[in-house]
Amino acid sequence: MNCKLSCDKPPVAQMRVSSSFAQPLRGKAQSSRSFLVKACLVVAAIAFVSQDNKAVSDDVPKRPNVVVILADDQGWGDLSCNGNPNLSTPHIDSLARDGARVEHFYVCAVCSPTRAEFLTGRYHTRMGVYSTSTGGERFDAGEQTIAEVFRQSGYATAAYGKWHSGMQWPYHPNARGFDDYYGFCSGHWGNYFSPMLEHNGKIVKGEGFLVDDLTNHAIEFIDAHREESFFVYLPLNTPHSPMQVPDPFWDKFKDKDLVPDPAKENQKKNDVGHSRAALAMCENIDFNVGRLLSHLESSGLADDTIVVYFSDNGPNGARFNGGMRGRKGSTHEGGLRSPLLIRYPRKIRPGTRVTQVSAAIDLLPTLSELTGTSHDSRLPLDGQSIASLLVNPDSVPPKPLADRIVFSAWNGKVSARDQRYRMQFDGGLYDIENDPGERMDLREQKPEEARRLGDAMAKWIEQTEPRKSSDALDRPITMGHPQAVWDQLPARDAEPIGGMVRSNRYPNCTYMTNWTSPDDAIVWDADVLSDGEFEVVMYYACEPSSVGSVVRLEFGEQAIESVIQHANVSDLVGAADDRVVRQEGYVKDWRPMNLGTIRLAAGRAMLKLSASKVNGGEVAEMRLLMLKRLPSAEPSK
Structure with a gap:
């Protein structure tokens, strides 16, 4: 079956290739048996077609490829590798097994700020991001993006999915370094089955379940650019609401008894249906991550491709999250901590664990160092590379990393996290190492720590000037x-x-x-x-x-x-x-x-x-x- 779309060519002309992927499933229109049969045929077809299509030989200089997968509203606890007993995510878990798990990785409380920070390596508060819609999600046009950095180094670049960083030029993905873009630029989307989307600005119609469709496009792009270095950004739209997922995934969860998170004693019964749907959506993500990893393997590209997986904020519901306090929208640990898994067989040893505090702002400098691409940032980065810790986890973190404090701001609240403590906007101090639920305020017992983090927070607020929608910014x-x-x-x-x-x-x-x-x-x-x-x-x-x-x-x-x-x-x-x-x-x-x-x-x-x-x-x-x-x-x- 040919998955190509009838749409204009992207700004940088690219050859689209036909693919043999199974048609994404329409929610109630396919049986579980049909779904599993088609999934098996996909893997078999990829393996057969790709036997003779190996990657560029070792003697040809080629920078490693990069694939970044970003889930939407998937919490730290929504993975089986992080102890969740309610679901199974073996393909995502394999990234931790075969690569590195960054234990204390932080994003923002909601969607668009995290995307801005990943794309630029800078705090969103510096760039005019103050809301998640109607212009407030846009980061300033003068910022340099990670796609521009890689494209300037000769990479083919593409993004497929939920952009959420501006719809019109110069904020559109094609204006920010991505040669090819397919998806939707707004925040949440109203339908996940063959919805209205865009391809490089032109309105098109999606094919099947959206996460499956986006993954198909990423695989097609990889095939079309296998002989050159590529940077693929895959910002998926789930498990963000609406809670839609194909039948085979939902059927497993619709009547499932869920083990609650110990920190969610106030979970209401009407949250259970939402949680079941979210977990089903997470398993669908895992299925698509498996398709992508299988394709890299069968294409001979796996060893030379860096695969990154993380999420944009805490869970969008009261579900298992490792006992941490907070969820999406919160500046507490549970609202900000995200999984970060990075696999790069050439340089990162299987089972690597990095315990250093890090954040979304670190991904641009980290990936730049791992790939050997240079970036002459127009503006100073807030992020720091953790590449040395990924490659050599036994090394001592350099002092700037060891002493760093990671900040987050949202809706008038600011939170600061160092290697052990988190300070909240109201002055509360919590020992996250021993109290991830943030139940015991230590500001009286630890006055020096409270003063140190409080001073750092005040200085950060003064330097970055976080903005709010109530500021009525003049942004047409x-x-x-x-x-x-x-x-x-x-x-x-x-x-x-x-x-x-x-x-x-x-x-x-x-x-x-x-x-x-x-x-x-x-x-x-x-x-x-x-x-x-x-x-x-x-x-x-x-x-x-x-x-x-x-x-x-x-x-x-x-x-x-x-x-x-x-x-x-x-x-x-x-x-x-x-x-x-x-x-x-x-x-x-x-x-x-x-x-x-x-x-x-x-x-x-x-x-x-x-x-x-x-x-x-x-x-x-x-x-x-x-x-x-x-x-x-x-x-x-």
Whole structure:
């Protein structure tokens, strides 16, 4: 079966190859037996096809490849190698067995700050990240990313999955060093089975269960670039809600009795269904990690590929987490500690354990040192390389590492962690080595430690100036970048005017509804970065009675109008595949409608979508505007 997508070529032309991977499973449409048979056929096909396709010979200089896998909302305790008795993750565990386990590795309390810190090697508080949507997830355009570092060293670069660091150029993945990108740029997504996605800016439709689909793309990219060094970033979207997972994984957990975490004595019964679904999603991740590792092995690339696995924050529910206090959104140990597993057979011995405190900011300098790539950072890094400890775990950490303090900030709270203690924003001091549940405050018993960490925290806050959404930063949505062909303007980045309302309070995957009057409008605070002519397409749903309504788009003195000519009646998508009731909103099957061509002049103004005529009581429900830059007219001769 051919898994290629009908979409534009990426900015750096690449040959897409057909693959023999099993079609990702549609939740309730396939049996467990069919699933397992197809999985076996996948491994067999990969092994057969790859027998003669060995990696570049040892005498050809080639830097090691890098594959970074990032799970979304998977806690430290959501792996069997970390003692969880409720699930089995043998493929992820194998990375610890065959490589290194970093024992005390820390990320941020929520998604987008962690991604910013991994991508740049700098604290997100320095870079303008203050929320997880509507522009607050973007880190400053002047930052250098890990993809840029590797691409400048000759690597082919790709990212597949949940970006969550900005949708429009210059914040889009293609603008930040990735040659190829497939996935979604917002935060949470509303449907995981063949959803609306993008490929290098262009809207496409996914194929099957999203995690399976993203893994297929990573494997295809590896095949297409096997003769050169590659850097693949695979930020998966699970176990973040909505809690959707194919039947074979859910069937194992839907009635399973779970062993509770000792620190979660207040766990409610209604958390159990969510936990079961999350664990099923984690086992699906493990299945896909196994597919990826098998492909590297059968392709002869395993020994020369660094594989990194970690998560972006603590668990998104009250489930097993090693007795630590806190979960996603918390600056306590359980909200910030993540697994970090790194396998590199050429240099890292099997079973290596690194006990030094480290963080997501360390991955850029660490991977740069392990691969021998140089990076001339435009801005000073906060991260420090732990490569020497990975290669020689018996060595004594250099003093900057041994004495370091790792900081985290979120929602007005700051936490500091050294090799033994954690200090919280309220001055509480905890001996994490002996009290991971942070139950005993030692500030009175350990005044010198409390003063030392308190002084360091105050200095860090002064230097990095953590920002909050309440700061009302002046950050318009960018569009019309001279290097961008496509611009997405989703409903989540807009504000409703009049009677218009957002479909859900969590904005990332929402749409606008209750569009009933010419006085209603959807507005984007837009900053057009260069002049141009743009074709505009609106993605919408509406009843037959709405046909004939006239939609109007304005920017400054420019305006276009278009008549809705086709109904698009769509039920809510996703409810049938949810394992537990979601808090976020559902999505619909959106229809594209060409609104025409508009000329936009560089500058900042409100882009306004309204209606000059309303039929049937409601114009439409609006999900997204897509703008395509048209080629400049050639001068006459």
